[in-house]
Structure formats: structure tokens, C-alpha cells
Amino acid sequence: MGAVSARPDPPPAVLDVAGLSVRTGDHALVEDVSFHLGAGERVGLIGESGSGKSLTALAIMGLLPDELSASGHIRLREVERDLLSASETERSTLRGDRLGMVFQEPMTALNPLMRVGAQVAEVLRIHGAVSGREAATDRARDLLAAVELPDPERIARRYPHQLSGGQRQRVMLAMALANGPDLLICDEPTTALDVTVQAQMLKLIDDGVAARDSALLFISHDLAVVATVCDRILVMYGGRIVEAGPTRALLTRPRHPYTEGLMAASDLEAVDAAGRLPTIAGSVPPDGRFPDGCVFRNRCPRGDDACQAWPGWTGEQHDGVACWYPSGSGREAGRG
Ligand SMILES: Nc1ncnc2c1ncn2[C@@H]1O[C@H](COP(=O)(O)OP(=O)(O)OP(=O)(O)O)[C@@H](O)[C@H]1O
Ligand code: SF4
Ligand SMILES: [Mg+2]
Structure with a gap:
């Protein structure tokens, strides 16, 4: 008899991304990104500007610009071939048929x-x-x-x-x-819209996914919108996924210092006496070159020498955190 698992089985994967990297020359813009989307699942991809969200989406669609190259594995439900090794003809057949995307810049x-x-x-x-x-x-x-x-x-x-x-x-x-896609990707679909139109658009997206038992990858800066739409959230920083988990758990008990910073920056109750929101110290490197080791270490309030090495994942790859000292682990105390 097999071992009894305390966790429910994940829904069958519509999309499985494993070890995805996107490079320009020898510089990684997206590095070792892995996640899956189950049938009917709505998954949010959040992170500051320049963290690699759109490049991840474009790699899945097979629409990266020529100067960028992708490696790793991208598998789609019922498609035998790994999308990264499919021909351009096969990929363009899948686009608009099995894969649909609302792009960040509709005019382009x-x-x-x-x-x-x-x-x-x-x-x-x-x-x-x-x-x-x-x-x-x-x-x-x-x-x-x-x-x-x-x-x-x-x-x-x-x-x-x-x-x-x-x-x-x-x-x-x-x-x-x-054409009733298996996977719908929406990249900042509501950023330019007023609140009423935004609500209508979100309902249309939700109805579209529900009608076909598709999967949704929903990219947004807006945590309130992501919290409304998504079952799970992936947090991206410096081209890496740094934390992943169910929406409620991730928003109420973030473990990665970057996710904690994002929460604090969007918590209106945290406005100080001068009316300022707490923000994450520093900024995304303008040249896109993040530190070696932990990509967040030049901004992190509690890093130490161990953080010169990439921490890998604590917990499971699809529901965990990439940090040497995640909150709630007991290891974060006394740092900083
Ligand atoms: N064609 C390219 N050549 C070189 N660098 C690129 C190219 N396209 C994007 N980048 C860089 O890759 C990084 C990730 O870009 P990406 O567009 O994925 O960010 P993003 O998370 O979608 O940001 P935003 O929230 O602003 O849309 C950025 O530093 C960007 O400047
Ligand atoms: S690994 Fe270290 S530097 Fe990176 S987020 Fe965790 S504590 Fe901060
Ligand atoms: Mg983008």
C-alpha cells in the first residue's frame, strides 16, 4: 500500500514549466523558473517592474525577440513535444488555438x-x-x-x-x-482601465477560464486584483520565482523578505504620520544585473554571508520559498 499523503493531489497540469531560463548572451534575465498550472486554476505572477514576468509569458508563447534565447522545459496538456523544442510552425499553430494571451501593450x-x-x-x-x-x-x-x-x-x-x-x-x-485555449495568459490586462471597466474585464477573464476549464496565468502589479482573481500566487524578483503559495496563505503569512516588503508597500493601514507608505529599500538594478547568490541580498533587511549563495527552495518547488532565513522558520531571528 502506498504512503498516505497529507496534501491533496494537485489538479492535472495544463502547463508545466521546469527550469526555464531566458538569456541575452551570457546574462540570464529569467533563471531556473519552475511552476505548474492545473485545470481551472488561476495563478498570479507578481513582482516589481523588470523582474521577468513578461519574458516568462513570452517564452511560454514562443514569442521572445530573436536576440533572447530560452532553455528548460515547457509542457502543455496533451501536446507531446516540449514547447521549447517545437518548430515555429508547430508553435504558431498552438498560439491562438491552445494558448491565448492578452498582451501588456495591445497596440504592439x-x-x-x-x-x-x-x-x-x-x-x-x-x-x-x-x-x-x-x-x-x-x-x-x-x-x-x-x-x-x-x-x-x-x-x-x-x-x-x-x-x-x-x-x-x-x-x-x-x-x-x-478558440477556447487551454491556457490564457493575461499580462497587466487592467492597468490602463478605470475601476468599473476593470471589474468587467476581470469578470470576462474569469468566465472565459471557467467555461473551458482552462488555466490562467495572470500577471499584475496590483495585489488587490491578484487577490480577487487568483487561487495561487508566484512572486518573481530578479528573474527568479522567490516565493509561491496559495493566495490567502501567501498574502497573510508571507515568508520571503521581498514578499513581506511588497505586502507592506501595499498596506494602506501602514501609512506613517507623514502619509508615506513603507517601501522596499533600494530599487531593481537599472542595468538588470542582480547580485549573485540571493538576487535580493542588496536590498534585504536580514541577509548575511550565507546569502552569497542562492538559497534554493525551502518547502516544495511549487509551494515554497527561496530564502535562507524565511519568516516563520525560526531561522530569521537575530539577523539584520
Ligand atoms: N529584448 C531584450 N533584450 C535585453 N533585455 C531585455 C529584453 N527584453 C526585456 N529585457 C530585460 O529583461 C528584464 C525583465 O523584463 P520583463 O519585461 O520580463 O519585466 P516585467 O517583470 O514584465 O516588468 P514590467 O512590470 O515593467 O512589465 C528587464 O530588465 C528588461 O529590461
Ligand atoms: S536569502 Fe538572505 S538575502 Fe536573500 S531574501 Fe533570504 S535573508 Fe534576504
Ligand atoms: Mg511586463
């Missing part, structure tokens, strides 16, 4: 010379979901209506520059959901 991802209705129709036709021009146009209009664009008939005839930022993001969401 939409074709400026093509009406948005035709762009949605093209995604449907290329991937074989709908055959025939007329059927694709009708279905595209339905999708634009499904993402609650007012007067979808009229919007479909517009070019991207004739839409507001929020409307462009909805068009991208319509394209990302067009």
Missing part, C-alpha cells in the same frame, strides 16, 4: 492596418474553428459582443488606433478566447 500585438473584426475572424479561420469568410465574420462579431464591446458591428469595422485602450484590451481578450 494588434495589426494597425487591419480592422479589428477582420483580425478576430482571421484567428478563427487560421485555426480552423470556423470555415468560410461570412461565418468567421459573424462569429467574430459574436465574440466582440461577448467581451461586452458596445455596438460590436461598428467596432468590428474600426482600426486599432480608433479604439480606446480598454476597447483594445477587450478585442485582444476576444482573440485570446476565440
Whole structure:
């Protein structure tokens, strides 16, 4: 008889990322990133600007710029081949079919010379979901209506520059959901939106994932939004995942000093007498070169000589912390 596990089995993986690194020349911008997304799971990826969130997403999509190279393993549900060793033809078939993404900069991802209705129709036709021009146009209009664009008939005839930022993001969401992807990646999908439109967009994303038992990788700076949307959170800093765990546990009992700093920086009750929020000391290195060993050690309030070596993971890879002295371990006392 097998050993009885105290932990429930994780949901079957839709996406499994193992040891992913992204490099420019000999410099790692993303290093040894591993995580999985289960069916129906909504997972947040948070961290300051420059921490490697978008590059991680682009590596999964197979859309890294030519000057960057990726190594490691990326496996998608029911796809035999590791995505990193798939050909460009195979990858472009998967994009828009099994993988959908709402990009951080919608203007760079939409074709400026093509009406948005035709762009949605093209995604449907290329991937074989709908055959025939007329059927694709009708279905595209339905999708634009499904993402609650007012007067979808009229919007479909517009070019991207004739839409507001929020409307462009909805068009991208319509394209990302067009073929019922296994994985939806949303990179800062609501940053430019006012609160009401943001709430509508989040509901559309949530409905899109629920309808298809897909997985969601949700990238955001906004902890309040991530807390609303996500079941689990990955915290990224310096190209590494430094902490991962279920949303509530991670937000109420962060273990990594960086996560603790993020929480303090977003805790409105922590505003001091001068009206300032506590912030994390120092800043992300402007040249993107983080320290060797623990990437956070030049900003950490409790590092010591041990931190000149990368700490590896305490706990499990998919639900743990990368720190020599994590909070709650009893080892953090007396540092600093
Ligand atoms: N093509 C490139 N060549 C060299 N460096 C790059 C390239 N693209 C991104 N970088 C660098 O890689 C690091 C991670 O970039 P990335 O866009 O993934 O950050 P991010 O976490 O998404 O930040 P933000 O929150 O600002 O969107 C940054 O230091 C960035 O300057
Ligand atoms: S490993 Fe050391 S420097 Fe890095 S976060 Fe932990 S205590 Fe701080
Ligand atoms: Mg980004």
C-alpha cells in the first residue's frame, strides 16, 4: 500500500514549466523558473517592474525577440513535444488555438492596418474553428459582443488606433478566447482601465477560464486584483520565482523578505504620520544585473554571508520559498 499523503493531489497540469531560463548572451534575465498550472486554476505572477514576468509569458508563447534565447522545459496538456523544442510552425499553430494571451501593450500585438473584426475572424479561420469568410465574420462579431464591446458591428469595422485602450484590451481578450485555449495568459490586462471597466474585464477573464476549464496565468502589479482573481500566487524578483503559495496563505503569512516588503508597500493601514507608505529599500538594478547568490541580498533587511549563495527552495518547488532565513522558520531571528 502506498504512503498516505497529507496534501491533496494537485489538479492535472495544463502547463508545466521546469527550469526555464531566458538569456541575452551570457546574462540570464529569467533563471531556473519552475511552476505548474492545473485545470481551472488561476495563478498570479507578481513582482516589481523588470523582474521577468513578461519574458516568462513570452517564452511560454514562443514569442521572445530573436536576440533572447530560452532553455528548460515547457509542457502543455496533451501536446507531446516540449514547447521549447517545437518548430515555429508547430508553435504558431498552438498560439491562438491552445494558448491565448492578452498582451501588456495591445497596440504592439494588434495589426494597425487591419480592422479589428477582420483580425478576430482571421484567428478563427487560421485555426480552423470556423470555415468560410461570412461565418468567421459573424462569429467574430459574436465574440466582440461577448467581451461586452458596445455596438460590436461598428467596432468590428474600426482600426486599432480608433479604439480606446480598454476597447483594445477587450478585442485582444476576444482573440485570446476565440478558440477556447487551454491556457490564457493575461499580462497587466487592467492597468490602463478605470475601476468599473476593470471589474468587467476581470469578470470576462474569469468566465472565459471557467467555461473551458482552462488555466490562467495572470500577471499584475496590483495585489488587490491578484487577490480577487487568483487561487495561487508566484512572486518573481530578479528573474527568479522567490516565493509561491496559495493566495490567502501567501498574502497573510508571507515568508520571503521581498514578499513581506511588497505586502507592506501595499498596506494602506501602514501609512506613517507623514502619509508615506513603507517601501522596499533600494530599487531593481537599472542595468538588470542582480547580485549573485540571493538576487535580493542588496536590498534585504536580514541577509548575511550565507546569502552569497542562492538559497534554493525551502518547502516544495511549487509551494515554497527561496530564502535562507524565511519568516516563520525560526531561522530569521537575530539577523539584520
Ligand atoms: N529584448 C531584450 N533584450 C535585453 N533585455 C531585455 C529584453 N527584453 C526585456 N529585457 C530585460 O529583461 C528584464 C525583465 O523584463 P520583463 O519585461 O520580463 O519585466 P516585467 O517583470 O514584465 O516588468 P514590467 O512590470 O515593467 O512589465 C528587464 O530588465 C528588461 O529590461
Ligand atoms: S536569502 Fe538572505 S538575502 Fe536573500 S531574501 Fe533570504 S535573508 Fe534576504
Ligand atoms: Mg511586463
